[in-house]
Amino acid sequence: MPDDFLDDPLWYKDAVIYELHVRSFYDSNNDGYGDFQGLREKLPYLESLGVNTLWLLPFLESPLRDDGYDTADYFKVLPIHGDLDDFRAFLDDAHARGMRVITELVLNHTSDQHPWFQEARDPDSDKHDWYVWSDTDERYDDVRVIFTDTEDSNWAWDPKAEKYYWHRFFSHQPDLNFDNPEVREKMKEVMFFWLDMGVDGLRLDAVPYLFEREGTSSENLPETIAYVKELRAAVEERYGPGKVLLAEANQWPEDTLPYFGEDAEGESTGVQMAFNFPVMPRLYMALRRENRRPVVEMLDLTSGIPDDAQWALFLRNHDELTLEMVTDEERDYMYHEYGADDRFRINVGIRRRLTPLLGGERRRIELMNALLLSLKGSPIIYYGDEIGMGDDPFLGDRNGVRTPMQWSPDKNGGFSRAPHHKLFMPPINRGKYSYEFVNVEDAEADPYSLLHFMRRLIALRQQHKNIFGRGSLELLPVENQSILAFLREYEGERILVVNNLSRFTQSVHIPAREDLQGLAPVELSGQSAFPPIEDDDYHLTVGPHHFYWFKLVPKEDVQRDDTRRSGLQPLEDKNGRTRPVLPVAEGLQNVLVPTMAQRRGPEQIEALLPEFINEQRWFGGKGEGIEGVEVEDAVRLQSDPVVYLSVLRVDLPEDTSFYTLPLMAAPEPEASDILDEHPNATLAWLEVEDTEERRLVYDATVNPRFWATLFRWWQRGGTGRSLKGLYTAEPSEAMGDAPPDDVRLLTGEQSNTSAIVNNDYFLKLYRRLEEGPNPEKELLEHLTDIDFTFSPRLHGTLNFRRRHRQYTLGVLQEALAVDADAWSYTLSCTTTFLDRVENSPFPHEQAKNTGPSADGPHWTADRFSDATVPVWLEELAPELISFARTLGVRTAEMHHALAQAGGDEMRPVEAPTDAGAELGTRIRTEMEETRALLDRQPDRVSGHVPSDPAWSAARDRLAPLDDVPGTHDRIRIHGDYHLGQLLRAEGDIYVLDFEGEPTRPLEERRRRKNALRDVAGMLRSLEYAVLASWQDHADVDPDYEPWIDALLYWTETTFLDAYADTTGDAAFLPAAPARYSFLWAFLLDKALYEVRYELNHRPDWAWLPLHGLHRLLAPRDATASDPLDA
Structure with a gap:
């Protein structure tokens, strides 16, 4: 390791961190537990891997009911690991090899066996107020339970104190009371004890939960942020720069960023590092969806940190793959794709190691590690992942990913010579991840093993550590969504990173830009020079789950063997299928x-x-x-x-x-x-x-x-x-x-x-x-x-x-006796209406005057009012108006019926408080995707695209969603509600096909949702049907447009009026004005999806959802024509 790594106060920006458990790593005295002497013996292996920072999981005195996170003494090493002298010897050896060491500081809570708590159970004790007590368990009702698999409350009764004590995690881990100045000062003393010894950094465990306040979530409170800054100031005052605080804040970006703090010079005043929890699960989503969108969104949201701050990136760690910082839909998707086996689900996450999580597929494992090492931040490698270790679903809690390190195919995987029954935990000894097949010794002997790949990749990163550790990251807007491409740059040096998230070979064009012209990409691993970048888009072909790291250098500085490369074209079998x-x-x-x-x-x-x-x-x-x-x-x-x-x-x-x-x-x-x-x-x-x-x-x-x-x-x-x-x-x-x-x-x-x-x-x-x-x-x-x-x-x-x-x-x-399906019936009714219009005595202008205002919004609160359908329309379209009225009633009755369901998977649940914000965020992203698709296909949508002001107005209209409270119930809904799912029988309407959208995972289809999703789906279907029927007449007489506008407006309004009248004040229907915001947002969401679908599959139909966009983005755009006018 270079000497400057131990001298540089910003060393954490160049860190490649290896997370390990002393207990799991290597047993030197054959008692069945890993120890510090064993860790010292394995330092050469870690040095050869290329890591330069070691993060040690808890090793202090503990009853080990939570793997050491239940501390019983902050100043003593658990005897099975050694003692303080053994730790100091390890620390000295690590520093001698140029390695930094980060240890745990479990601030939030102690074990219930800690002497502090035992003393605090006496109400008259001086330490009673060191913990959070209450005579009732009804305080802080707004605070969520984290370990939902094992705990049903954050309060636990203590018979000696005859009070309840507060615990954010397990009930055997009482929370410390940080409102008590003595506690705050004591934890500073603990921090100084380990930093004085020479530890380079401390991971602040569970830092968001230090304080409690009534009426809040008791997470990320201002008092917590202030105390973190107080710790940083104390560290800086005592040691100067160079000692690092790393926050474990499993929160959304906007809640994590305050932990960094920032002064007027753009420097951090809180922690220097924090785990990037939001990005981690989205790497897996992007890989499975073969689409970069989940990662791009979160990289953007996590970009604004102080100049000296750094994200800690990771793929897996000692806990479950947490799914707390994802939306409900994303969580369902991750469970379906990565946690289909219930044995691997725990709390709000998936307890799997990296390799089995990715199905053992080598290319995907390599790609994910390449992303880990090339994105902005300091990477963390969990012990054993460098050799592809597996997990054990039969071990309780999260122990399945904490099994002993597998060093060889010998007894106990080379971890210990102790009898098997004396091991603290059994090594993996069955299946393809058994230590007989996956171990360091065999990986060392195989030049093509994952271990050697990881060594090469880490070495490559460290050769360019300034660019990867400290450089900027610029995402490149390539058209192919399966490609994640970005530039890393530091002090004029650039590396182009191209990642193929697809399991198929992909073609990608890097957009042309002046600052890249004349540069030649040189692939880092083999130093192969590629053709220089000219003034046109730069084309690359990227293999399945492959990646490139290119250093961009002036083309004059490289010599390239200009050999032609040829590829094989697949042969198409035209002989037909035989039947053997x-x-x-x-x-x-x-x-x-x-x-x-x-x-x-x-x-x-x-x-x-x-x-x-x-x-x-x-x-x-x-x-x-x-x-x-x-x-x-x-x-x-x-x-x-x-x-x-x-x-x-x-x-x-x-x-x-x-x-x-x-x-x-x-x-x-x-x-x-x-x-x-x-x-x-x-x-x-x-x-x-x-x-x-x-x-x-x-x-x-x-x-x-x-x-x-x-x-x-x-x-x-x-x-x-x-x-x-x-x-x-x-x-x-x-x-x-x-x-x-x-x-x-x-x-x-x-x-x-x-x-x-x-x-x-x-x-x-x-x-x-x-x-x-x-x-x-x-x-x-x-x-x-x-x-x-x-x-x-x-x-x-x-x-x-x-x-x-x-x-x-x-x-x-x-089986129902069917007159017609509702789609066909609506087409027929619209055709009949248009035929009647030809002979209508009503003047043309009357249709304009009784339809929607050309100057006002089409989706406002008055759509739910008791409006009266014009007499002339009742005469010309009695069938469709009657149908819409019945449809509204039946839809409401269906939702009332579904809201009566019982059982854990069926009964209504209260919508989350951020339901509106979550929906708005997703729709904004979909708006950008849709606009980009429209921009790429101008020949297909000429004159039909909403203008920039219309899009801006739509974004402004979405803004209030961020403040819309989730004060309604979510229920099981139809989920794929459109006219094709309805039958007309005996003059009434019957609803079919309650499967939900069959392309979506089963768990997502079973999730409870806002009932207005069904309403929006039906409104969009009504517009599709009416306009599809109108299309035939438009060729004959386009002057019918005012009539069709009026018919559509009053059909929808009649449907909504009947729905609202029948639902009344039902708990599943958001109260006004939230209902209008939700409905408009769901309609926009559906229309945006329809535009993308039609452009990709039926471009001749794209005019239809574009017309819907025009109506939703009213007042009508004066600079672009309506699709009906084309």
Whole structure:
């Protein structure tokens, strides 16, 4: 290590930090616990890794009920680790190797075994006021509980004191009372004790929670910030610059920034470092979504820190991957993508190590570490992540990511020679992350191991430490959203960093700019010179999950071998899919279930399934590249004819999904018809070896006999046990016993497959399986229980149980007698209206005068008032006005019914106080994305784009959302509410398809939301339908525009009036004026999404949502034409 690292007061900006637990690292005396002597012996390894700062997790006296964060003595080392002399020897050795040392200062609380607390339990003691006591547990009701898995209150009763004591974490960790000056001074004494000894920095644990105030969240209080600054001032006065305070503040950026403080010269007055909690989970989101947006947003929000301050960046640490600083939607997404197994969920996070969290996929691991080491801040590497250590889900709390370091494939992973039962915690000794396969010794011997990659990458960063540690970061606005590109610059030196977040090769154009012209990118790891940057966009091709670090140097300073590189073009197979012949011993069972006659039978059909599945409409992973398909399980529903219900495991590059595939095998005479009518449903021929009889394997859902079989199975409450689990059909008591004589297949669905039996029953088979109850099952079950009239009754469910997991395979509902779906009905009503207009006695100007004002806003409070529809409109469009009125009533009644639900997953919950701010932040980002997309496609939207003032006005209108309180309940809602989900039957309206948006994760679809989301979705659908019908007439007579404007305005207003009248003062409807802000925001959110969707998929339809934007951004823009006018 260079000597200046130990002399530079800003050393923390150049730090590469290695986080370790003394107890977990190396046991020198074979007592089963790691110790300081063992850590000293392993310092050469850490030095060779290239890290220059060690962060030690708690090692003080403690009962170890919270891994040492429950301190019992601030001045003593826990004896299993050694003593103070052992610590001093380690500290001296580390400094001799040029390493800095950061230790823990647990300020907020102590162990309940600490002598201070034991003395404080006596109400007459001098230390009683060192802790927070109360005669009631009802104080500070606004403060959240952090450890929701184990604690239900922040108060705990002490029988000796006969009072409650306050604890923000576990109940065995009472909080210190920082309102007491004695406590504040005592903690300074603790801080000085360790800094005097030579420690270079202190991590301030749980610093946001030091003070408590009634009526607040008791987090980030001004008193807390002031005390942190007081600590910094005390450190500076005693030691001068160079001693570092690192804040653990798991907060949103705006709440974390005050901990740095800032004086008039732009220097910090609080901590010098803080963990960047908001950026960390968004790196994982960006990687999984293959989109840089989550990271870009948070990098922008965390950029404004003092000149001498520094973020501490990390990918994983000793705690769970915390999801506190994300939105509800983001948390649901992270749980679905990274914590699908409940064993890995704890509190508000995911307890997994880096490598298993990323599926063990080497490229993704390398990319994430490259981001860690190249973004602005000082990187932290958690012990063992450099070799790809795994975790143990069977260990309690967060211990699964705190297992012993794996040094070799020998006993106990080389961590200790103690008997296995004496180890403080078992090492990972099973599976692919066992110490037999993952350890330092083997990694050292393999030149291509992750360990060697990390050494090279750290060395590369340290060669350019000023740029990476102290330089600026400028994000580059490349068009490809899968590419995260940025410039790092320090004192005129530049490094261009390009990261591909996608699992596919990507093309990227770095925007042209004058200050880059004439510079040549030189790739840092191999010193390969790339073509110089000229006056045009600079093109790069980046491999899957690959990254580049380029130093930009004048082109005159490099010599480049101008060799041509060629690539291979994929060949397109134009021969069509063949249907091979599979030899079987008996029949269909041989290719689905391993049997004594044919143990390897499933492998035959598994080779054919990737191509087959990719052609099916219900497969949701098209374009992702199927890596493999396995027959996960299969159960036989019927013997004659043989019907199997199989569950397929589909492995994609970044995901694993499960799909249902019912299969039958048709004899040759019947097979020819299936080949002619349903060629995409066929898989292969089976040939029985003894008889040479052939049968065609195909998707059974194209055969009515399958549905008849499934219906009968439902009627009798059938059960089937397979090798992996139990399949059950659970009918309702109202299920009839009529035979399935009439089966009608339904076409047009994509994500699911359905049929109608006897015109009475609607059978739906879910193709993609996700763990947990399907929302449609939950909501229909509730609506049926309370006798809600205007949705189909639930008659049964089809379930698959595997161990403790449950999947909904399908539902059986009431089939409704249908006049028309609501979309078709609205189109027809609009057409009829326009036909009547041709012969209308009402003058043209009357439509203008009774429609929306051209000068006023289209979405204001008066849309919820009891407005009267003009007489002429009631005469010209009675059907649509009546329909809108009924639609508003039924929508409100549906929400009232859903709000009556009980149970932990269904009952209403109070909206968070920042609901408006959260929504506004997201929509502002989507506005920028939409504007950027419109700017890139001017030829498709010429004259239709809102002007800059209109966009600015929209942003201004979003601003009040930040102050809109969440004073309403969130309920389970429909979630995908549009006209296509409604049926008209017997003159009324019935609501279908309560699954939610099928492309979204199951957990997100089950989340409770603002009911106005459904209202906004229906309003947008009404506009789509009316304008789609108008489009046909516009070619004949564009002068109908005032009529269509008036029709749309009064249809929407009638719908809203009826909805508001029926909901009344329901708790789920935000009170005025918040309801108007939320509704307008949800409408804008939906319209922005529609613009992006149409431009990307149906550009000819883009005019339609753009018209919606014009109406939402009223008053109308005088500088751009309405899409209807084009």
